[in-house]
Amino acid sequence: MVLPVEPEFEQAYTELLLTLENSTLFDKKPVLKKAIPVVSVPERIIQFRVTWEDDDGVINVNRGYRVQFNSALGPYKGGLRFHPTVNLSILKFLGYEQIFKNALTGLSIGGGKGGADFDPKGKSDAEIRRFCSAFMRELSRHIGENTDVPAGDIGVGGREIGYLFGAYKRYRNLWEGVLTGKGLSWGGSLIRPEATGYGLIYYVERMLDYVSPGDTFAGKTVAISGSGNVAQFAALKAIELGAQVVSMSDSKGAYIVATPGTSFSVADVALIANIKLERKELFVLDDAFPTGKFTYLPGARPWIHLGKVDIALPCATQNEISGEEALALVAAGCKFIAEGSNMGSTMDAIEVFETERVKAPGSIWYAPGKAANCGGVAVSGLEMAQNSHRINWTKEQVDEKLKSIMSTCFDNCVNTAIEYSSEKTDGLPSLVKGANIAGFVKVAEAMLDQGDFY
Ligand code: NDP
Numbered sequence: 001m002v003l004p005v006e007p008e009f010e011q012a013y014t015e016l017l018l019t020l021e022n023s024t025l026f027d028k029k030p031v032l033k034k035a036i037p038v039v040s041v042p043e044r045i046i047q048f049r050v051t052w053e054d055d056d057g058v059i060n061v062n063r064g065y066r067v068q069f070n071s072a073l074g075p076y077k078g079g080l081r082f083h084p085t086v087n088l089s090i091l092k093f094l095g096y097e098q099i100f101k102n103a104l105t106g107l108s109i110g111g112g113k114g115g116a117d118f119d120p121k122g123k124s125d126a127e128i129r130r131f132c133s134a135f136m137r138e139l140s141r142h143i144g145e146n147t148d149v150p151a152g153d154i155g156v157g158g159r160e161i162g163y164l165f166g167a168y169k170r171y172r173n174l175w176e177g178v179l180t181g182k183g184l185s186w187g188g189s190l191i192r193p194e195a196t197g198y199g200l201i202y203y204v205e206r207m208l209d210y211v212s213p214g215d216t217f218a219g220k221t222v223a224i225s226g227s228g229n230v231a232q233f234a235a236l237k238a239i240e241l242g243a244q245v246v247s248m249s250d251s252k253g254a255y256i257v258a259t260p261g262t263s264f265s266v267a268d269v270a271l272i273a274n275i276k277l278e279r280k281e282l283f284v285l286d287d288a289f290p291t292g293k294f295t296y297l298p299g300a301r302p303w304i305h306l307g308k309v310d311i312a313l314p315c316a317t318q319n320e321i322s323g324e325e326a327l328a329l330v331a332a333g334c335k336f337i338a339e340g341s342n343m344g345s346t347m348d349a350i351e352v353f354e355t356e357r358v359k360a361p362g363s364i365w366y367a368p369g370k371a372a373n374c375g376g377v378a379v380s381g382l383e384m385a386q387n388s389h390r391i392n393w394t395k396e397q398v399d400e401k402l403k404s405i406m407s408t409c410f411d412n413c414v415n416t417a418i419e420y421s422s423e424k425t426d427g428l429p430s431l432v433k434g435a436n437i438a439g440f441v442k443v444a445e446a447m448l449d450q451g452d453f454y
Contacts, residue, residue, distance in 0.1 A: 006089035008318060012096050012343060013040055015350070019436040023420040034453045035444035042095060044068040045088070046142050050116055052134040054127055063087075064135050066114035068148055069095035072446040075146055076112030077102055077180075077377060077384075079153030082131075082160070084119040091115060093318070094153070097342050098377070100439025101370040104409045107381035112148055114139070120155045121279050132163035140168045145176040145387070151380045152181045154317065157229060157277075158193065177387030180380035189383035191398040192376075197233025198399070199375015200313060200340045201241065202406040207336055207365055210414070211428065218242035223302050223309045223334075225249045226316030227272045227282055230340040230373065234313050235269050246309065247302035248272060249316065250282045254302040255294040262293065304328040311336045314344035323348025330356055330364060339369035354430060361427030371413050371435035378405045412438045 004010040017036065020026070026033045050064040065088065068076045078098040081091070091113045099111030118131055143150060152161055161181045168178050182188035191198070201217070208215040220243045224231050227250045235245045244263035247256045257263065271288050275281075283296055297305055303312065303325035309332045314320050320341060321329070326349035329337065337353055339345065345353070345366070353366035379402055386392055393401075417434030447453060 006092060008089045008343070009092040009096065011347060012093040015347060015432075016096075016100070016436050016440065019430075019433045020440060022422065023433055023437060024422050025420045025437055025441070028420070029441070031448065032441065032444045035440075035447055038453045039070060039099070039440075039443060039447065040096070042067050042069045042092065043071060046139075047088075048138040050118070050131070050134050050138070052127070052131045055124055062116045062118045062131070064114075064116045064138060065091050066139060066142055066148070066150070067091045067095040067112055068142075069111045069113070070099040070443060071110035072443050072450060072452065073103055074108035074110045076148035077109040077151070077380065078111055078113040079115075079151045080156045080160075080164075081113070081115035081153040082118045082120050082155035083115070084117055086115045086117045090318070094342055097370050099443055100436065101374045102377055102381075103439040103442040104371055104412065104435060105374050105378040105381060105405055106408060107378060109377065109381050109384075112150070113153075114150055115153065115156070118155075120160075123279070125159075128160065129163045132160055133167040136164050136167035137171060140171040143168075143178055144174075145178050145384070149177065149380070149384060150179055151377070152229070154228065157181075158183065177384055180383040182383070187383070187387050189379055189386055189398055190393065190395040191402060192379045192383055193229065194233040194237075195379035195402055196230045196340060196373050196376030197235070197315070198237045199378065199402055199406045200230070200234050200315075200338060200372050201237040202375065202403050203367060203372045203410055204311060204313075204336055204338045205241075206407055206410040207338065207367060210410075211335075211362065211365065216241065217311075220244070220310040221246055221308060222311045222313060223247045223306050224313045224315055225254070225302055225320055226314070226341065227276060228316070230376075231315035232269055232273050232276075234315055234340055235264055236266060238313075239263065239266060239269070243311070246306060248282070249300075249302055251316070252281045253283060253296055253298040254300050254305070255282060255285075255289070255296055256302055256305055258292060258295045260307050301325065306332050308332055309334045311338070313338055313340055315340035316344075317341055318343040319346045321345045321349040323352055325349065326352035335363065336365055336367075338367040338372040340373050342369045342373065344369055350432060354432065357427055357430065358423060365428050365431065367413075367431045368435050370439060371409055371431060374409055375402055375406055378402060416441075
């Protein structure tokens with residue numbers, strides 16, 4: 001057996017290719033098949049050394065990257081991830097997904113991704129600042145408001161964006177919208193921190209209403225993994241809409257409500273947000289949470305430990321639902337799975353959800369991250385638009401635009417799945433096919449127009 005050289009990238013590539021080939025797309029538009037080998041190679045990869053000094057005066061070295069994958073629709077756009085697992089396979093998979101996700105937002109943004117194998121955990125603020133400055137020393141040569149506009153991702157939040165932006169300004173002597181997720185008083189957009197989590201919930205609202213017109217989050221049981229930016233705001237919006245959030249987790253373990261019918265509260269999520277800002281593990285909250293409210297499962301993900309659940313929202317990292325866990329979700333009665341994380345489900349898990357969707361029409365519906373979590377990059381696109389015009393929209397204006405983008409994205413996925421489906425089923429259309437085909441067609445047609453293939 002030949003092991004994949006870039007397993008995560010090859011998984012993302014294979015998943016896209018299988019859905020395109022397993023549809024009528026290339027019968028209807030044969031020329032677009034020529035785009036596949038071209039779109040699957042990044043336009044450019046920048047890899048660089050990052051040396052920085054820790055609080056003990058010791059020099060540390062990390063690997064920094066920016067994958068500038070595709071600029072057919074606009075400047076490269078995608079987050080920066082600071083995590084010890086970062087490597088080219090992971091950044092290429094994220095950049096590849098980002099191309100098609102960004103196309104689904106309907107905005108003029110290309111796809112990219114970057115980061116470093118730096119571990120922010122256990123670092124002081126001064127160390128984070130020195131690392132960000134050292135990272136930007138090289139990255140600043142390759143990005144710009146019309147070239148490449150990075151944002152945050154795992155390990156890169158508002159504080160890191162601030163340090164990175166300050167460093168860029170010093171190196172380039174330019175104040176420009178080169179990063180998104182900026183502070184509100186210096187070019188940031190209202191609702192950007194909330195956008196991915198809120199957008200995920202808005203997407204699922206459309207799924208609920210499509211299956212049973214008038215159905216809402218009220219009274220639904222929602223399982224969430226992760227406890228970072230995406231998970232926190234998905235939880236808060238779900239709670240606001242009357243759902244019961246029954247789990248949250250981090251890389252060390254999961255908290256699950258001990259009694260059916262109870263939910264994480266806004267106050268519980270606020271406690272989580274505070275300790276995550278301090279880069280601490282969830283379990284430090286054992287004494288802070290109301291006594292007996294949650295059960296802590298060390299080293300576990302929530303999926304196989306839940307009672308009845310209506311909606312599952314993976315919001316931590318890639319491949320966080322296995323085939324076995326997907327089967328457990330089906331057995332728990334879960335009807336909707338929507339990814340806040342990128343490639344949250346393994347290929348086996350997607351197979352379980354998609355097989356079940358066809359086998360038992362109306363029983364289960366899976367939405368991939370490239371559609372369901374595009375709200376984050378969409379509001380980043382809105383931040384770029386506000387920066388270009390030197391204006392600020394109100395919270396209500398941005399939220400309204402976010403809702404409209406998620407709704408249009410949902411319609412696009414559904415309509416595209418129906419248009420290119422080769423399935424013989426009266427069940428729900430495949431959102432994974434719809435998302436992949438809609439994103440791919442938009443990018444491939446632009447590349448054809450621009451002479452990238454012919
Ligand atoms: P954060 O860094 O804010 O939070 C990440 C969360 O995931 C933390 O709870 C973290 O646990 C957990 N986690 C990270 N790595 C692992 C792992 N290997 N195993 C288990 N848990 C892990 O990141 P975000 O919330 O921004 O990102 C979460 C997901 O959403 C990622 O897949 C990201 O690519 C995706 N996404 C993010 C967007 C955004 O706007 N931020 C936009 C679109 C997608 P711990 O605290 O212990 O490290």
